[in-house]
Amino acid sequence: ALAASGEPGRRMPTVAAVLPAGGCGERMGVGTPKQFCPILERPLISYTLQALERVCWIKDIVVAVTAENMGVMERIVQKYQHTRVSLAEAGVTRHRSIFNGLKALAEDEPGCKLSKPQVVIIHDAVRPFVEEDILLQVALAAEEHGAAGAIRPLVSTVISASADGCLDHSLERATHRASEMPQAFLFDVIYEAYQQCSDYDLEFGTECLQLALKYSDTKAKLVEGSPDLWKVTYKRDLSAAESIIKERISQEICMVMDTKEDTERVGYLLEEVLKKELNNVKIVSGVRSHGGRDIQQITLPQCYNFVCVNGAASDFPETQQLLSVLEQSSLSILYPVVVVLVYFLDFKSVPLGQKMESLMWIREFAKEVKKRNILLCGLLICYPQDEQTLQESLKQGAAIIAALIKDRNPGLIGQLLVA
Amino acid sequence: ALAASGEPGRRMPTVAAVLPAGGCGERMGVGTPKQFCPILERPLISYTLQALERVCWIKDIVVAVTAENMGVMERIVQKYQHTRVSLAEAGVTRHRSIFNGLKALAEDEPGCKLSKPQVVIIHDAVRPFVEEDILLQVALAAEEHGAAGAIRPLVSTVISASADGCLDHSLERATHRASEMPQAFLFDVIYEAYQQCSDYDLEFGTECLQLALKYSDTKAKLVEGSPDLWKVTYKRDLSAAESIIKERISQEICMVMDTKEDTERVGYLLEEVLKKELNNVKIVSGVRSHGGRDIQQITLPQCYNFVCVNGAASDFPETQQLLSVLEQSSLSILYPVVVVLVYFLDFKSVPLGQKMESLMWIREFAKEVKKRNILLCGLLICYPQDEQTLQESLKQGAAIIAALIKDRNPGLIGQLLVA
Numbered sequence A, B: 001a002l003a004a005s006g007e008p009g010r011r012m013p014t015v016a017a018v019l020p021a022g023g024c025g026e027r028m029g030v031g032t033p034k035q036f037c038p039i040l041e042r043p044l045i046s047y048t049l050q051a052l053e054r055v056c057w058i059k060d061i062v063v064a065v066t067a068e069n070m071g072v073m074e075r076i077v078q079k080y081q082h083t084r085v086s087l088a089e090a091g092v093t094r095h096r097s098i099f100n101g102l103k104a105l106a107e108d109e110p111g112c113k114l115s116k117p118q119v120v121i122i123h124d125a126v127r128p129f130v131e132e133d134i135l136l137q138v139a140l141a142a143e144e145h146g147a148a149g150a151i152r153p154l155v156s157t158v159i160s161a162s163a164d165g166c167l168d169h170s171l172e173r174a175t176h177r178a179s180e181m182p183q184a185f186l187f188d189v190i191y192e193a194y195q196q197c198s199d200y201d202l203e204f205g206t207e208c209l210q211l212a213l214k215y216s217d218t219k220a221k222l223v224e225g226s227p228d229l230w231k232v233t234y235k236r237d238l239s240a241a242e243s244i245i246k247e248r249i250s251q252e253i254c255m256v257m258d259t260k261e262d263t264e265r266v267g268y269l270l271e272e273v274l275k276k277e278l279n280n281v282k283i284v285s286g287v288r289s290h291g292g293r294d295i296q297q298i299t300l301p302q303c304y305n306f307v308c309v310n311g312a313a314s315d316f317p318e319t320q321q322l323l324s325v326l327e328q329s330s331l332s333i334l335y336p337v338v339v340v341l342v343y344f345l346d347f348k349s350v351p352l353g354q355k356m357e358s359l360m361w362i363r364e365f366a367k368e369v370k371k372r373n374i375l376l377c378g379l380l381i382c383y384p385q386d387e388q389t390l391q392e393s394l395k396q397g398a399a400i401i402a403a404l405i406k407d408r409n410p411g412l413i414g415q416l417l418v419a
């Protein structure tokens, strides 16, 4: 295959990936191994698998998990619809887990359904933000040099300690680097190294690049990686990962308008205010049905936030239809989807309280759709108002929408908010 | 003074701290230097100053900032009521900034109002979670050894690269450590080192411990620190710091009850549910006035979350009084304070909508108190209900309270939420 190899005409080697995921998470200070810690209710390792599956030229992904967690991992693969994932049993150390993963790929294993790749990528289950670019770079460098690994500049000075716990010397920061993941190897180079290395290496070693050097005489090519490659190690790293994921899925809001309604004009005003107030958020338009009939024809963008502008006459079945389109799209399998139903109401002609009571169905309905990972809220905005007050209300509405999308807190589903 | 030195009878040396804060934040990928980046609207450096000011035996804190940011820093010191802070001008490198900070403490400077300490702690403005314990350890070790610094195990393997960008060798992880902050020195040891060191050291060096070794022949004692010492370096670190701070100020909720009311019983039921549902959150009780007169006598705990249970007859002036007590307590100078006003209402006898309209004053009032960093919301719970439905409502109320406290999102102020 002529693959996305960066150089036109360069043939991509066959590539598989091995993820050691046998760790027990003692550094995290929590009971759950860190690769299984939830972010927006989905385990961290599923985000890493998603990142690898986005890359079409990685044919197989072998995850090494402990016998104890095999069932957990099988359910993760099924629930989040991972493809290309095979499981191997983890060993008691990281190196033994990687070795087991490699064995599953080696054709000499009896009953093995996977085929031996030319290049194998080794990555950590707890580095979910790996990009195709760096995967490609290490894979191609491995094909050329036999081994390659991502590196980063040192954040702290590294020092060598003397036996009495005092400073012996500090290292030159310019000539040293932190060795990160992903790494990649010609399969035969790393498999040979693992077969030859000592039990001591398998127990106490940490660095695959070092094994390739020592046992296969292969000097790894070092490739500068991005800060996103960092390893989720401490509890604070889980918070950081959650923030990054929340920010990524909050980049885009889809506005769904009910075109048959008199509120169309003010719907577009809201869209304008959202564009102005929510910097860095892209607002895309989806047009809703005329009278609910065409609703199946909405093409939903790959977007996890919907603001639906309803007129006074918009009714429950219509909203229900929209939400079932959402469910069928399977968008909410991977991330919680926020849906804000906006109602423009004349608070003078219909008392606000009365209108709120008539919208109480949103509360019960929100509990239902929460089961399918959809977070539903209502937002009431007074209309008509004089132009300046209206702008104020729309701005407050934008702030409420931003809060719901940014925090994605399930504790607030079903609420009717007022701007 | 016989200070909290860990050993009874050990005399504490006089101690000052120097914080280089001249960095420009290019790694953060944002315009603002990272020490001035806001967390809950307060600049990061203010959290670090707060951590140092909690330690009573640190007499003076010298912050080195660029001439350009001197005004910004002065306003931070004033707004967040920092004491013991003096400003010095930063140099163009980290070492020059530290040197300028030390000069401000040396008694040989003309017009200097600070006095020379026996021990000086050097810390980073971007390590806000430093604890008294590690500060004490490095200060005492510095008194004994001349120099001391916090270290951490390496998270990644460190490698040495050859000139052609390939692996030369990987370092033994067991004998190497990351050098972190705080560090401490006998003042004369480090000041002497700075006076003697070369321009090259001042321009390109990074490690104070190395200067003490090279120019004052002092081998620093290394002290194992906690993971919390990590340096806020990348944008994700700001998110992590925000999560840690939010979690810390969400540990405790103060329940304020209106004792004259018929809702007292259900108020205590809510308290029970909060205790059961919000794990790790301590619920403390504060009793409110009888008829509003005794409200000034409430002693507010050092707590940033208040749940106020109101009866049907609780009125606006009473709430206003409570909030002015809060303001006078200056709790909200450092952190946004969340106040949830809970109303138990018989939705059958008074329509929910009507009651909501009568509570619309909360919306305007919330805008007012937001100016003083108080985030106000209303929460309506139906009462009486049959026991099981009531328990469900109270659980939902607890989830709403948890969401408001955890996220502390100002976009939701003034909302009336329904459980």
Ligand SMILES: [Mg+2]
Pocket (backbone or CB within 6 Å): A206, A207, A208, A209
């Ligand atoms: Mg390795």
Ligand SMILES: [Mg+2]
Pocket (backbone or CB within 6 Å): B206, B207, B208, B209
């Ligand atoms: Mg230093």
